[in-house]
Amino acid sequence: MSIQKRLVGSYFVVILITVSILEFLLIVLVNYYYFHNVERILMNQAELSASFFHQYAADEDVEKQSERLLNGFSHNSAAQVQIISLNGQLLQDSTGLPASDRMNEYPDVQEACNGKIGIWKGTEPTTKEAVLAVSYPLQTNHTTVGVVRFVTSLTETAKTVNQVSAIFIAVGLFVIAIVAVLGIVLSRTITSSITELKSAAEKMAEGDFSVRANKRYEDELGALADTLNTMAAKILQNEQLKNDFISSVSHELRTPLTSIKGWVVTLSATEENDRHMLKDGLEIIETETDRLTRLVDELLDFAKLDNGRIALWLTPVHLQGLLQHIGKQLAPRAARQRISLEVHADDSLPVIQADENRLKQVLINLIDNSLKFTGPQGSIKVYAHSELHQVIITVEDTGSGIDEQDLANVFQKFYKGNIHAAGSGLGLSISEQIIKLHHGQVKISSKVGRGTKVEIYLPR
Template sequence: MGIQKRLVGSYFVVICITVLILEIFLMVYVRYYYLHNVERILMNQAELSASFFQQYFADEDLEKQSYRLLKGFAHNSDAQVQIINSSGRLLQDSTGLPGGNDMTTYLDVRTALQGQPGTWRGKDPSTQEAILAVSYPLRANDIIVGEVRFVTSLTETLQTVNRISIVLICVGLFVLAIVTVLGLLLSRTITRSIKDLKQAADQMTEGDFSIRVHKRYQDELGSLADTLNMMAGRILKSEQLKNDFISSVSHELRTPLTSIKGWAITLKSSGNHNEQILKEGLDIIESESDRLTCLVEELLDFSKLDNGRIVIHSAPVHLSELLHHVGRQLAPRAARQGVSLEIQAEENLPNIHADENRLKQVLINLIDNSLKFTDATGRILVHAYTAQEQVVITVEDTGSGIAEEDLENVLQKFYKVDPHAPGSGLGLSISDEIIKLHHGELRIISEVGKGMTVQIYLPIKEKINLTIS
């Protein structure tokens, strides 16, 4: 069953039940009210008549005075008036019914003979009309000498009650109709949004993530539409990133492979005769293989990071030793490029708790970047000092730097300012993740043409939740 049917259906059932209960209650009440009113009027008249009798006729003989009494009682009433003696026989009737009938078949007559006012509702034996009868005992000196009985037809009253009931039923049906129409309109506003969402979701499962859901209202469904749109946007972006990544990685793989293959062919044809070429070729093959290995390592690292599988093996690290070690390792390359690489580690640097290899990886990444983007005669300065319970390591270069709008992006994976530049765009994002795993922070300051400074903040005090092996 569709959502609209279910919504309107449940609406309808609830309103139906409510209207039904209300109608029944109102109808019963109206009926009771009208009948009770008629009964009260009759009872008043009977009571009045009985007290009149008690005051003025108590000493007279009921049978003899019955005609006069009847005249008096019937004078002020539209009802049929009867006078009955103490043994239940009819003495007088205002409609001219002959006397002598036994009236004790009627409940009200019997009740009144026992001293209590009685009422009875039923059908007139001759006309089959609905009637109401009220009997009231007539007392003379505390002895029941007979009773006065008022009888009235209920036809008119019941007709009124029925008319009111019909009006009530019509009102009820009208309410139901309005509610149904309103329910349909209201539920349509919901189902329309849902239909939109479903359509868009269907299209997304088909692989079309450019589709956007039209947001109709600012409600939960509206925010669901926003979420869906945002999700599609993200998927599109990651799809784009994936494509960029694949093309950039294949490019990265192809360059060293081409060079290795080229040298292999060269060596095969002429390597035997020329030792110089042989050495140069093998050197290049070696360095290109290293580059390939580096790339693969980086990719592996990245996928591990992405899955949260990188574990930090923390141990005390002698920072200035580590910095000088990295400096010595990269010094030949810097010298080749004509760039000065200087390591400045403050004296008394405290030992920090960290994963030495990972930290080294970060430093190499950063210095590698600086070497890549700094021209000859440029300068790279690695500086380490302590500040407020933290060790700060800065890698500063006088290279090309990057623009402010790129600053926020360079930490993203695969992001390169120049998409055609060598590198996979992973170095900085991996470094950032590693520093975060150490509960530290990596910040970048840069200005185009002036150079770039990367600051690493590492806590000195060991954090308990580091994984220690």
């Protein structure tokens, strides 16, 4: 069942129940009000007549004076007035009905004969009309001597009650109709948003991430539209990153391969005794092969880190020794690029629990970046200091710096400040993951043209 049907349906049921209960109450009240009113009027008139008799005619014979009494009683009443003797004989009737001696078959008359007030609502057998009758005893010195009976037809009252009820029911139906129409219109505003979202989501599911869900209102559905759009944008961005990555990796692979191929061709054409040429060529082939191996290693590492499949091999690591070793390893490259590489590591540095090879990989990544993005005459400083709970290792260079927009993204996988630059854009991302595995964190700050500073925080 569609949401619209469910919404309108439940709305409708609630209103239907409410209106029905209200209608029922109103109709019961109207009934009570009208019929009670008629009864009260008859009661009043009967009571008035009885007390009149009691005061002014108590010592008169009811049977003999009945005509005069009737005139007095019916004077102010539109109802039918009857005077009945104790044995049930109809003495007088304001409508001039033929005399009857079976009046005490009516329950109200029986009551009045016994000195009580009788009320009876029923169908008059002769006219088949709904009537209300009130009988009052006529008393002399506390003994009942006769009965005065007021009878009125209820047909008019019933008609009025029916009319009023009909009006109520009509109003009720009108309200229900309006509510139903409003419900359909309102629910359509909700369901149309949902339908739109659904069609946008379906297009996305089919792979079209350029569609955007239309946000109509600032509500939950609006938030859902936003989420869908953000998701599509993220997927597009990832798609873009993936494409950039593939092209940069292919480029990275191609360069060393071209160089290797070139040297192999050259060497195979070289005189066998040209030892010098042979040595140069083989050296270049070796470095290029190393470069390829490093790239492939990085990619493998990255895949493992990304799947969370890497486990650290924790051993006590002498930070001083580690930093100095890395310094020595990279010194020739720094010298070749005419960059001063200073490593400050004194013996106050603590021994920490860490995965030595991974930590080395991180530091080489960082220094490699600095070497890549720092020109000749620049300088790179690597230093560390320990605090109570943590060790901070810093790699600082005077290189090109990173502009603000890029700074927020450099830790993203495959992100490169310049897509044409060498590298896969994985170095910082891998480094960050490794430090996180050590429960530490990496912070980077940079100024374009001034240099970059990367800090590694490791818990002791």
